[in-house]
Amino acid sequence: xxxxxxxxxxxxxxxxxxxxxxxxxxxxxxxxxxxxxxxxxxxxxxxxxxxxxxxxxxxxxxxxxxxxxxxxxxxxxxxxxxxxxxxxxxxxxxxxxxxxxxxxxxxxxxxxxxxxxxxxxxxxx
Numbered sequence: 001x002x003x004x005x006x007x008x009x010x011x012x013x014x015x016x017x018x019x020x021x022x023x024x025x026x027x028x029x030x031x032x033x034x035x036x037x038x039x040x041x042x043x044x045x046x047x048x049x050x051x052x053x054x055x056x057x058x059x060x061x062x063x064x065x066x067x068x069x070x071x072x073x074x075x076x077x078x079x080x081x082x083x084x085x086x087x088x089x090x091x092x093x094x095x096x097x098x099x100x101x102x103x104x105x106x107x108x109x110x111x112x113x114x115x116x117x118x119x120x121x122x123x124x125x
Contacts, residue, residue: 004035005075005105008045012072013120015039016109020116029082032111033069036080040072047072068097077106086110086121098125 019035033049040047054065070078079094086108096106110119 008073008076009105009107009122011043011045012040012076012078012107015043015045016107016111017116017118020111020119023111024032024113025082025114027082027111029111032082033080036078036109037070040070045072046074051101053097055100059083066097066100068101071101075103075105077101077103079106079108081108081110081113081119083110085110086119091121091123094121094123098123 003060015017016036018039019032037049048071049069051068051071052063053064053068055062055064064112068077069080071095072078077097079090079097081090083090084104094106096112098104098106104125106123108121108123113119
C-alpha cells in the first residue's frame with residue numbers, strides 16, 4: 001500500500017528528528033546520512049542510498065557522478081548536509097536532483113544546527 005505524500009514526508013521528518021536528537025550537531029555529513037538511512041529502514045521505507053543520477057543532454061546520457069543522498073519510496077529526494085548555513089547553491093542542487101529524477105518533492109536537511117526545524121527546507125516543484 002502506497003503512503004500518501006503527507007504521511008510519507010511526515011515519517012521521513014520523524015526519522016530525521018530521531019537522528020538529530022541522538023547525535024546533535026557537529027558531525028560529518030556521512031554520519032548523519034548513514035544514521036538517517038538506518039532510521040528510514042527501521043520505519044520500513046524503501047530507500048536507495050547514493051542513487052546514481054545521470055544527466056541527459058539532448059539524446060546523450062552522461063554519467064557524471066551525480067548522486068542523490070537518499071531516495072525514498074521512489075518519490076522523495078533527500079539531500080543531507082552538515083554545514084554552517086544553507087546557501088542558494090544547496091537549494092539549486094536539490095532542485096536539479098528533483099528535475100533529473102522527475103520527482104516533485106525533496107528535502108534539504110542540514111543536521112549542523114541546534115534545532116533541526118531550522119535546518120529543514122522542503123522543495124516542491
